[in-house]
Amino acid sequence: MDxxxxxxxxxxxxxxxxxxxxxxAVRQAYAPSDxxxxxxxxxxxxxxxxxxxxxxRVSSLAKRYKVGKNSVDALAGIDMxxxxxxxxxxxxxxxxxxxxxxxxxxxxxxxxxxxxEVFGQQLNKLSDGKLSTFRNQTIGFxxxxxxxxxxxxxxxxxEVPAMFAGTKRAQRGPRSRELAATVGxxxxxxxxxxxxxxxxxxxxxxxxxxxxxxxxxxxxEPTGNLDSTNAMAIFELFRTICDEQGTTVVVVTxxxxxxxxxxxxxxxxxxxxx
Amino acid sequence: MSFMMRPGDSLTLAYTKLRMRRIRxxxxxxxxxxxxxxLVFLSIVLSGAVNSMNDFGKEGLGGRYIVRATPFTYAPxxxxxxxxxxxxxxxxxxxxxxxxxxxxxxxxEPQTDQTLPLQQIQTGxxxxxxxxxxxxxxxxxxxxxxxxxxxxNNSFQDFSTRAQRQGAIHTFLSTTPDHTSGASQYSSxxxxxxxxxxxxxxxxxxxxxxxxxxxxxxGWNQMDSELxxxxxxxxxxxxxxxxxxxxxxAPLSAVEQITGITKPGINATSKQRLDHLVNIRRAAAxxxxxxxxxNAASQELLQSAIxxxxxxxxxxTKKDYxxxxxxxxxxxxxxxxxxxxxxxRTAEDKASEQHQKELxxxxxxxxxxxxxxITVRIVGITADMLGAGDSSLSSAGLLSSILMTSPGQGWMxxxxxxxxxxxxxAAQGGNIGERPxxxxxxxxxxxxxxxxxxxxxxxxxxxxxxxxxxxxxxxVRSGATYTVMPFGNNAxxxxxxxxxxxxxxxxxxxxxVIIAAVIMMGTLGKIIADSRRETAVFRALGxxxxxxxxxxxxxTVLVSLLVAFVSFIFxxxxxxxxxxxxxxxxxxxxxxxxxxxxxxxxxxxYGINLLQLGGITGLIILTSLLAALAPIILNMRRxxxxxxxxx
Ligand SMILES: Nc1ncnc2c1ncn2[C@@H]1O[C@H](COP(=O)(O)OP(=O)(O)OP(=O)(O)O)[C@@H](O)[C@H]1O
Ligand SMILES: [Mg+2]
Numbered sequence: 001m002d003x004x005x006x007x008x009x010x011x012x013x014x015x016x017x018x019x020x021x022x023x024x025a026v027r028q029a030y031a032p033s034d035x036x037x038x039x040x041x042x043x044x045x046x047x048x049x050x051x052x053x054x055x056x057r058v059s060s061l062a063k064r065y066k067v068g069k070n071s072v073d074a075l076a077g078i079d080m081x082x083x084x085x086x087x088x089x090x091x092x093x094x095x096x097x098x099x100x101x102x103x104x105x106x107x108x109x110x111x112x113x114x115x116x117e118v119f120g121q122q123l124n125k126l127s128d129g130k131l132s133t134f135r136n137q138t139i140g141f142x143x144x145x146x147x148x149x150x151x152x153x154x155x156x157x158x159e160v161p162a163m164f165a166g167t168k169r170a171q172r173g174p175r176s177r178e179l180a181a182t183v184g185x186x187x188x189x190x191x192x193x194x195x196x197x198x199x200x201x202x203x204x205x206x207x208x209x210x211x212x213x214x215x216x217x218x219x220x221e222p223t224g225n226l227d228s229t230n231a232m233a234i235f236e237l238f239r240t241i242c243d244e245q246g247t248t249v250v251v252v253t254x255x256x257x258x259x260x261x262x263x264x265x266x267x268x269x270x271x272x273x274x
Numbered sequence: 275m276s277f278m279m280r281p282g283d284s285l286t287l288a289y290t291k292l293r294m295r296r297i298r299x300x301x302x303x304x305x306x307x308x309x310x311x312x313l314v315f316l317s318i319v320l321s322g323a324v325n326s327m328n329d330f331g332k333e334g335l336g337g338r339y340i341v342r343a344t345p346f347t348y349a350p351x352x353x354x355x356x357x358x359x360x361x362x363x364x365x366x367x368x369x370x371x372x373x374x375x376x377x378x379x380x381x382x383e384p385q386t387d388q389t390l391p392l393q394q395i396q397t398g399x400x401x402x403x404x405x406x407x408x409x410x411x412x413x414x415x416x417x418x419x420x421x422x423x424x425x426x427n428n429s430f431q432d433f434s435t436r437a438q439r440q441g442a443i444h445t446f447l448s449t450t451p452d453h454t455s456g457a458s459q460y461s462s463x464x465x466x467x468x469x470x471x472x473x474x475x476x477x478x479x480x481x482x483x484x485x486x487x488x489x490x491x492x493g494w495n496q497m498d499s500e501l502x503x504x505x506x507x508x509x510x511x512x513x514x515x516x517x518x519x520x521x522x523x524a525p526l527s528a529v530e531q532i533t534g535i536t537k538p539g540i541n542a543t544s545k546q547r548l549d550h551l552v553n554i555r556r557a558a559a560x561x562x563x564x565x566x567x568x569n570a571a572s573q574e575l576l577q578s579a580i581x582x583x584x585x586x587x588x589x590x591t592k593k594d595y596x597x598x599x600x601x602x603x604x605x606x607x608x609x610x611x612x613x614x615x616x617x618x619r620t621a622e623d624k625a626s627e628q629h630q631k632e633l634x635x636x637x638x639x640x641x642x643x644x645x646x647x648i649t650v651r652i653v654g655i656t657a658d659m660l661g662a663g664d665s666s667l668s669s670a671g672l673l674s675s676i677l678m679t680s681p682g683q684g685w686m687x688x689x690x691x692x693x694x695x696x697x698x699x700a701a702q703g704g705n706i707g708e709r710p711x712x713x714x715x716x717x718x719x720x721x722x723x724x725x726x727x728x729x730x731x732x733x734x735x736x737x738x739x740x741x742x743x744x745x746x747x748x749x750v751r752s753g754a755t756y757t758v759m760p761f762g763n764n765a766x767x768x769x770x771x772x773x774x775x776x777x778x779x780x781x782x783x784x785x786x787v788i789i790a791a792v793i794m795m796g797t798l799g800k801i802i803a804d805s806r807r808e809t810a811v812f813r814a815l816g817x818x819x820x821x822x823x824x825x826x827x828x829x830t831v832l833v834s835l836l837v838a839f840v841s842f843i844f845x846x847x848x849x850x851x852x853x854x855x856x857x858x859x860x861x862x863x864x865x866x867x868x869x870x871x872x873x874x875x876x877x878x879x880y881g882i883n884l885l886q887l888g889g890i891t892g893l894i895i896l897t898s899l900l901a902a903l904a905p906i907i908l909n910m911r912r913x914x915x916x917x918x919x920x921x
Contacts, residue, residue, distance in 0.1 A: 132817060
């Protein structure tokens with residue numbers, strides 16, 4: 001069970017059912033211990049004017065996995081529009097199809113039915129090479145387990161997407177250092193991933209995802225391996241990226257609290273939007 | 275976005291892979307390196323040997339382009355024509371002997387007479403398998419064989435004409451110990467030690483390839499003085515001495531015995547070995563030795579006297595033993611005659627013995643015992659023969675196999691030193707010209723390598739003999755009835771060595787590559803196949819299939835280079851150990867073989883041939899690519915998503 005839910009429940013019980021007191025306690029529990037980061041705004045975020053441009057259009061999307069004789073309908077007909085510059089939280093219980101949807105949005109897999117259009121580009125119409133370029137230039141991926149190269153320095157890790165883009169070392173150096181600073185790792189560029197904390201590792205992975213200035217960030221449970229403080233910080237980072245760069249962000253999370261930081265939550269159940 | 279990654283970037287990604295799966299990688303490295311270290315080792319040792327040979331080759335005959343030819347001859351065995359030729363004579367001699375035996379009333383069985391020109395040999399189990407065969411000891415057979423060989427037109431004269439037509443500037447003649455016919459093989463040569471003759475008839479002694487006994491196995495050969503000159507010690511001449519001494523070169527081990535200078539032990543330093551060489555060259559030059567020559571009759575008489583003495587010794591005390599009527603004295607001086615101690619035979623016995631002699635003389639020319647000392651003077655020292663010495667993998671053997679053609683071995687004297695009718699000439703089985711062809715070797719010197727090689731090409735008989743004919747028809751037709759090889763150290767010999775090494779080496783190479791590729795598939799291939807998650811992450815970050823291939827190809831090449839490096843270290847260590855172990859002995863032998871003026875010259879087994887080492891590295895890369903290809907292609911084609919889930 002999710003650690004934070006457990007904490008909230010405990011506090012709820014401890015405060016004798018007083019919801020306001022319980023929420024306060026939760027807020028305290030979430031407050032960063034070093035006190036450097038401000039507590040997240042609890043007030044509902046002021047409605048942002050919606051950009052009319054569609055970033056992702058998902059139409060009658062279905063994905064069926066075949067495992068031996070059985071088949072699983074991971075996605076059973078999804079229609080969804082995500083606007084440019086939106087910060088979307090994908091929620092839903094385990095096995096509801098969140099990861100599957102995210103992967104189809106990133107062109108990492110092919111749908112069984114329906115289509116995904118990213119910035120006007122039908123993904124299943126792209127050749128493997130074009131799709132690779134598309135991923136490299138337009139999409140940034142972030143994973144639950146970071147997937148940093150263990151024997152490359154933080155800076156080199158951040159630069160990996162530039163390697164596939166064929167960018168010169170001299171060109172990408174300033175960019176990766178700048179991004180390291182943005183995610184608070186300016187002092188850590190020469191370190192190896194194992195010398196970083198979990199939160200720092202994920203921030204390095206986010207910097208990596210941002211390297212080629214993607215218009216879309218896809219993150220699958222990026223905070224699943226982090227404590228609440230770090231999780232909050234990561235979501236704040238997404239928020240900033242979204243607000244300041246106009247980057248479209250889709251994040252999978254189990255955590256309603258974190259999901260509330262997004263512009264919009266989309267919940268899945270049994271492969272359908274609810 | 276480019277199709278390929280920058281080389282530096284794929285190197286970065288590949289290099290970090292080296293730090294993963296370290297234990298598996300270490301095993302790969304060690305196993306692969308051990309496999310390829312063998313090749314590196316061979317390359318280093320052979321290059322070292324070739325370099326050293328080139329270096330030593332400037333000495334002695336090295337700078338000259340000489341080829342050595344041995345003529346093809348008909349063998350006395352399996353030779354139906356020879357049987358047919360002598361069968362008339364055989365019948366005549368048989369009936370002559372039967373008649374004479376009958377006349378003298380002697381017992382005579384032609385079937386058991388081993389001196390007849392034809393011998394009935396059982397070649398199989400049945401009665402029909404008894405076949406007549408020519409007897410190589412029979413003078414008639416020898417003469418008939420000579421006649422038959424003459425039809426091949428490959429005498430020294432023929433050879434010289436042929437060689438000169440093809441640009442030879444000189445031709446030379448020598449004898450070889452190889453001949454299989456003639457009676458001289460029953461004579462004996464013995465180098466006297468401390469002036470004493472030994473009657474030890476231990477049969478194994480005749481196979482001694484080192485020491486004084488080597489004169490029996492290696493033979494005492496005659497060589498054109500021109501070819502001997504390069505092996506002459508400083509201040510020595512090839513002329514017969516005023517004391518009648520015949521100049522001779524002798525193997526080092528024999529010279530050690532003659533001079534009484536003992537060989538340094540196995541653990542001696544190279545300095546000690548070289549000092550030994552300097553000493554022995556100084557001490558040996560001009561030193562005389564006595565060779566006792568006994569002709570077949572003398573040897574036979576001596577042997578029977580020895581047997582008789584042993585017999586008497588063993589039976590002396592027995593009551594009914596009677597001492598033979600004809601009793602011999604062993605020679606009283608070294609190499610002396612065997613004399614009669616007492617002769618109490620009856621006239622009848624004597625007559626009967628005379629008759630027996632007469633009967634024998636029909637097929638075997640009667641020979642008076644003849645023996646005497648031939649004084650030889652050491653003018654040169656030759657390397658010991660292959661396999662001689664204390665260890666089975668002796669340095670001399672190693673050197674000989676590396677050299678292939680060794681210019682000088684064994685006991686050799688200049689042809690001019692053998693005066694007609696001298697004891698020395700008798701010891702040689704007569705004048706060189708009368709010697710059977712299979713006991714001769716011919717040499718031709720050419721002005722350059724190309725001419726020498728061309729001559730070898732069209733004079734060396736390489737075609738296989740057909741239908742049991744000992745000399746291939748092709749060669750007879752073209753007159754190329756010789757086995758021709760480069761002589762001494764010249765580029766041709768080195769090239770031949772390398773070609774031979776390649777001839778067999780390529781199969782070994784192929785086997786190594788296959789074995790290595792299989793092992794590599796299990797290690798390197800597995801590492802790549804196991805890198806699915808990494809591949810998936812790269813793909814998610816925008817890597818093209820080509821990029822994935824590029825990273826793992828780079829990784830494969832990196833591993834190969836590491837393998838090459840470790841192989842080089844292993845191979846080098848092996849070569850250094852071998853070099854340490856043999857260099858000193860080899861240097862001594864090479865100094866002898868090439869009669870190097872500078873005795874401190876080193877024969878090293880350590881040499882770097884960049885081309886070969888590069889080739890081996892290429893081979894390692896090729897092997898690894900072979901092993902990595904399938905997993906790399908699989909990785910390229912994978913659906914990235916499935917692999918990310920697996921963790
Ligand atoms: N490669 C696959 N092969 C077979 N079934 C799969 C595969 N991937 C996903 N599934 C199935 O599809 C369904 C949706 O999976 P998905 O990973 O999208 O869920 P999720 O919402 O991400 O769950 P979680 O919160 O546990 O990560 C599940 O029932 C899962 O078992
Ligand atoms: Mg999931």
